[in-house]
Amino acid sequence: MTLDPLTRRAIESAGLGDILADVEAGRRLDAAAGVRLFTHPEVPLLGAMAALVGQGRHGRRVYFNRNLHINATNVCEASCVFCSFARLKTGDPAAWTLSTRQAVERLRKAGPELLSEVHTVNGLNPDLPFAYYTDLLRALKAERPELHIKGFTAVEVHYFAEKYGMSVGEVLIALREAGLGSLPGGGAEIFAPRARKKLCDDKVDAAGWLFVHAEAHRLGMRSNATMLFGSLETVEERVDHLLQLRALQDHSLAGPSADPAHGGGHFQTFIPLRFHNENNRLARLAGPTGLETLRVMAVSRLLLDNFPHVKAYWPMMGVAEAQLSLAFGASDLDGTVREEHIYHMAGAATPQELSRADLVRLIENAGGVPVERDTLYDVLRRCDPPAPAALPEGLRIGWVAYENARPLVHGIPGAALRGGHPVEVARWLAAGEVDVALLPVGALLSADLPADLRVVPDVCIGADGPVDSVLLLAEGPPETWDTVRLDGRSRTSAVLARLLLTAGPLAARLPPGARIVEVPAGEGLAGVGGRTAGLVIGDDARAARGRYPVVVDLAAAWKAWTGLPFVFAVWAGRADLPPAAVDALRAAGLAGLRALADGSLLAGADADTVTYLTARLRYPLDDRATMGLLRFAALARAAGLVARDTLSLYAPEAPPVGARPAEALLAAAPARVPPAPATLDALWAEARLPVLLTAAAARRRAVAPAGVATYGLDLGAADAGDTLVVDAADPAAALAVLATPGPALRVLVRVGAAGAPPPGAWLGPVLSAAPGRVRSIAVGAAEGGGPLGATGVDWLRLLALVRLGAADEVHVEADWGRFGRGFGQLALLCGADDFGPVPAGPDGEMVDGEVPMGVAEAERCIRLAGFTPAPRGPDFAPRGAARTAAERLDRPLRRLDAVRPPGLR
Ligand code: SF4
Numbered sequence: 001m002t003l004d005p006l007t008r009r010a011i012e013s014a015g016l017g018d019i020l021a022d023v024e025a026g027r028r029l030d031a032a033a034g035v036r037l038f039t040h041p042e043v044p045l046l047g048a049m050a051a052l053v054g055q056g057r058h059g060r061r062v063y064f065n066r067n068l069h070i071n072a073t074n075v076c077e078a079s080c081v082f083c084s085f086a087r088l089k090t091g092d093p094a095a096w097t098l099s100t101r102q103a104v105e106r107l108r109k110a111g112p113e114l115l116s117e118v119h120t121v122n123g124l125n126p127d128l129p130f131a132y133y134t135d136l137l138r139a140l141k142a143e144r145p146e147l148h149i150k151g152f153t154a155v156e157v158h159y160f161a162e163k164y165g166m167s168v169g170e171v172l173i174a175l176r177e178a179g180l181g182s183l184p185g186g187g188a189e190i191f192a193p194r195a196r197k198k199l200c201d202d203k204v205d206a207a208g209w210l211f212v213h214a215e216a217h218r219l220g221m222r223s224n225a226t227m228l229f230g231s232l233e234t235v236e237e238r239v240d241h242l243l244q245l246r247a248l249q250d251h252s253l254a255g256p257s258a259d260p261a262h263g264g265g266h267f268q269t270f271i272p273l274r275f276h277n278e279n280n281r282l283a284r285l286a287g288p289t290g291l292e293t294l295r296v297m298a299v300s301r302l303l304l305d306n307f308p309h310v311k312a313y314w315p316m317m318g319v320a321e322a323q324l325s326l327a328f329g330a331s332d333l334d335g336t337v338r339e340e341h342i343y344h345m346a347g348a349a350t351p352q353e354l355s356r357a358d359l360v361r362l363i364e365n366a367g368g369v370p371v372e373r374d375t376l377y378d379v380l381r382r383c384d385p386p387a388p389a390a391l392p393e394g395l396r397i398g399w400v401a402y403e404n405a406r407p408l409v410h411g412i413p414g415a416a417l418r419g420g421h422p423v424e425v426a427r428w429l430a431a432g433e434v435d436v437a438l439l440p441v442g443a444l445l446s447a448d449l450p451a452d453l454r455v456v457p458d459v460c461i462g463a464d465g466p467v468d469s470v471l472l473l474a475e476g477p478p479e480t481w482d483t484v485r486l487d488g489r490s491r492t493s494a495v496l497a498r499l500l501l502t503a504g505p506l507a508a509r510l511p512p513g514a515r516i517v518e519v520p521a522g523e524g525l526a527g528v529g530g531r532t533a534g535l536v537i538g539d540d541a542r543a544a545r546g547r548y549p550v551v552v553d554l555a556a557a558w559k560a561w562t563g564l565p566f567v568f569a570v571w572a573g574r575a576d577l578p579p580a581a582v583d584a585l586r587a588a589g590l591a592g593l594r595a596l597a598d599g600s601l602l603a604g605a606d607a608d609t610v611t612y613l614t615a616r617l618r619y620p621l622d623d624r625a626t627m628g629l630l631r632f633a634a635l636a637r638a639a640g641l642v643a644r645d646t647l648s649l650y651a652p653e654a655p656p657v658g659a660r661p662a663e664a665l666l667a668a669a670p671a672r673v674p675p676a677p678a679t680l681d682a683l684w685a686e687a688r689l690p691v692l693l694t695a696a697a698a699r700r701r702a703v704a705p706a707g708v709a710t711y712g713l714d715l716g717a718a719d720a721g722d723t724l725v726v727d728a729a730d731p732a733a734a735l736a737v738l739a740t741p742g743p744a745l746r747v748l749v750r751v752g753a754a755g756a757p758p759p760g761a762w763l764g765p766v767l768s769a770a771p772g773r774v775r776s777i778a779v780g781a782a783e784g785g786g787p788l789g790a791t792g793v794d795w796l797r798l799l800a801l802v803r804l805g806a807a808d809e810v811h812v813e814a815d816w817g818r819f820g821r822g823f824g825q826l827a828l829l830c831g832a833d834d835f836g837p838v839p840a841g842p843d844g845e846m847v848d849g850e851v852p853m854g855v856a857e858a859e860r861c862i863r864l865a866g867f868t869p870a871p872r873g874p875d876f877a878p879r880g881a882a883r884t885a886a887e888r889l890d891r892p893l894r895r896l897d898a899v900r901p902p903g904l905r
Contacts, residue, residue: 006666007048007694014042016049023049029303034239037299041866043291044697044829048690050298050329057308058331062368063377064359067117067335068110072136073097076123080189080200082231082275086123097125100139107143115144117335117375120151121186124203130164134178141179146634148181148375154212155187158204168215176221182375183216185224185271191244192237199232210248217252217265222376224269225307229296230288231275238296242303245270249306268377269309269332272296274316289864290321290822294328301329308377314354319362320792320819324826326366327689327793333359366793367688379649380626382457391416391584398425398437400569402538403609404461404469404617405438407601408571410592421521422490429572436573436581442492444572445633445642454650456571456582459589460621462628464565467555467616471541472497473525473548474533478509484516485534487524492568493537494518495641496554496632503639504561506552542612564628565618582650593619662686666695666804670702675767675805677760683801684759689793696800696831703808704833709862712837713855713871713879722874723748731762738766744775746874749798756794759801767805775876776811777802778836780818792819796830803831811876816853816861825865834872835862859884
């Protein structure tokens with residue numbers, strides 16, 4: 001782990017050098033350090049240390065998954081005061097209990113969308129038998145056997161044990177036998193008895209919650225953990241909570257699993273859950289600000305040194321803050337989260353779901369490498385761009401020398417390739433005669449090959465409908481077959497045929513007693529006729545398909561059965577295959593697909609081959625293909641046709657961490673960075689967010705009054721009148737105004753829904769305007785772009801550039817309006833000296849879906865960010881002292897008058 005010099009100096013200057021030394025040495029932080037971190041004003045520096053820890057564990061990788069939430073019942077006999085989700089009795093308004101059929105229907109409605117997980121948590125419903133839950137699990141598993149079910153908080157498990165007269169272990173085993181895969185982390189709230197008594201007196205206590213997870217771990221199950229923060233707890237109670245989790249994780253990691261077949265149980269991820277104040281009995285409390293959320297994220301990462309991940313759960317914290325959390329130690333963005341109810345019933349204003357593309361874009365925009373995972377953090381797909389890598393010298397590659405493989409070996413020197421039939425290639429890989437092979441998936445999942453083989457991401461040979469080259473041929477329909485001959489040349493096709501004939505749509509059509517027999521390679525067609533059908537594959541199948549009246553295309557039958565593509569073959573090799581080899585194979589495959597798309601790979605091919613390669617075969621190993629592959633593995637394993645139902649992709653390499661060239665420009669901070677276009681563009685493209693923020697914070701300290709942050713009071717038309725908008729997409733007219741002499745202006749630089757273009761061409765001239773022409777600069781973002789238009793990370797990066805390039809006398813406004821008060825607070829810490837205009841009316845203006853922004857709330861936000869608020873006029877002249885009394889900052893307990901109308905001291 002390394003830290004850039006700028007940030008190191010800032011951390012040491014802030015009095016945190018001893019904690020940084022412990023972090024860098026891998027020494028455990030104690031409770032006293034935890035309290036210091038929770039009360040230190042320099043939240044961005046806590047984030048930098050937390051990001052250091054996160055990077056050390058995961059490089060730039062950020063994980064997410066595709067999940068569906070099913071809350072089967074919200075009837076709950078407990079009465080947690082913060083809960084907006086529960087209804088006390090069946091029949092109460094807005095109470096629900098789904099039938100098993102309704103729950104399955106929810107899953108079915110997800111349709112062909114890819115999911116790898118169902119997440120289910122519920123109320124403590126006194127009206128249901130235990131069989132309701134096991135039936136629910138079995139029904140969900142029957143519908144989608146490949147999905148992992150993460151369900152039932154420790155609170156629910158403890159309730160089941162008490163209500164149904166079982167031990168906790170018996171409950172867990174029964175749920176697991178019905179299909180449960182792992183436990184979520186909910187229900188932990190705050191462990192400390194004082195706060196727990198106020199929040200949730202009538203559900204399991206801390207010891208009970210921890211015991212359920214200890215039991216789950218002992219049984220080999222994995223689980224998550226949470227902490228509800230921002231309601232009534234103290235800083236010390238937060239630290240106590242985190243250290244109790246850390247102690248249990250120590251115990252679980254060290255202890256033997258009672259059930260080795262299920263692997264070692266432990267906590268996988270910690271999820272800080274922010275208190276929301278709508279529709280519950282704590283509505284009088286202002287929720288925590290975004291800055292506090294980022295602080296909890298960072299401190300959790302620093303204290304929980306034995307937890308693999310800290311998760312930014314976006315439905316709870318908002319999309320923008322979740323993205324920003326990736327710079328504060330978070331390594332997981334949760335998932336697509338269809339149908340989240342709990343936080344939305346509590347007032348969360350976040351969208352009901354994000355698409356996979358949304359998640360990938362958010363992560364990439366924050367400088368991360370998106371990695372799609374399953375519930376147990378096995379990598380399903382990595383999304384980093386292909387590196388043009390040369391094939392390592394001497395690499396031995398096996399491949400199935402069929403026409404369908406041509407795109408994937410495009411560009412690989414022939415001398416490195418050894419071609420053969422599928423069975424041969426599998427045998428070579430098993431015997432170590434090749435290092436990596438384009439391998440049929442039936443072989444990959446068999447017991448003949450090592451279980452730790454890895455799959456090269458992103459490319460495969462598959463089909464999403466008829467493929468023409470894997471066929472059952474016969475003279476009559478399946479109802480007339482008494483023998484089906486399976487050609488032994490391809491185990492994958494044979495397994496697929498057996499699956500379809502015994503468990504799939506053909507099973508009901510075969511007459512009773514029909515025989516399925518394996519025949520030697522190349523003999524599938526021999527004897528076909530009368531009541532005998534035969535499986536034929538590859539180029540032979542394409543040649544033979546016109547000669548028989550009945551043709552069953554197995555890929556089409558699979559698609560009709562499951563709705564998913566079928567994957568025939570993937571690149572697979574030893575786990576220790578050099579990363580350069582993985583990159584080279586992946587890059588070669590992707591180049592082959594481009595050559596296929598532009599036609600250059602098809603030169604000289606006949607029309608039939610062109611159709612086969614472009615319309616029948618499907619090469620991306622994307623989400624749908626991956627889920628098709630996993631579904632095939634799950635079904636085939638359940639039918640006893642393969643030995644395993646899991647597979648692992650090669651994980652992305654962690655890129656080196658260290659100073660980047662553009663960051664050398666920041667080494668001179670707090671001096672002004674030249675606002676030349678080339679400088680701005682280089683910083684925009686290359687400088688990491690934490691380094692930019694640290695440099696901007698240092699510059700702010702150098703040019704703005706220490707400890708004071710202004711805000712615009714009673715501005716109205718006076719402020720709007722001299723605002724010049726510089727539109728990043730079309731800046732010419734505004735820049736022309738700045739180029740002419742005139743009075744000082746407030747400049748609002750604005751980026752559109754498509755995101756910010758490189759800033760040199762449009763921000764450079766603003767920062768270089770004649771002296772006295774620019775009074776202040778605010779960074780805005782166009783409305784209407786949705787949550788993913790210009791992202792919060794882009795906004796902060798631009799704001800830092802403004803501070804670094806602006807003249808000393810130019811004010812920088814935080815503008816809380818676009819991304820919420822947390823971003824406004826963070827902006828004050830990272831470059832802005834002003835919180836921006838604040839509504840002066842009695843009701844203020846809603847922001848974040850929390851409490852209205854007015855003078856009182858603005859001053860509270862400024863104080864919580866560690867500054868003294870000071871009102872000012874449109875010319876930035878002071879308008880007296882702060883209008884509200886200072887509140888205590890040494891405890892997270894919220895003042896009950898935080899939402900009072902603004903205006904009075
Ligand atoms: S938080 Fe859970 S246990 Fe408490 S009332 Fe809500 S649903 Fe019931």
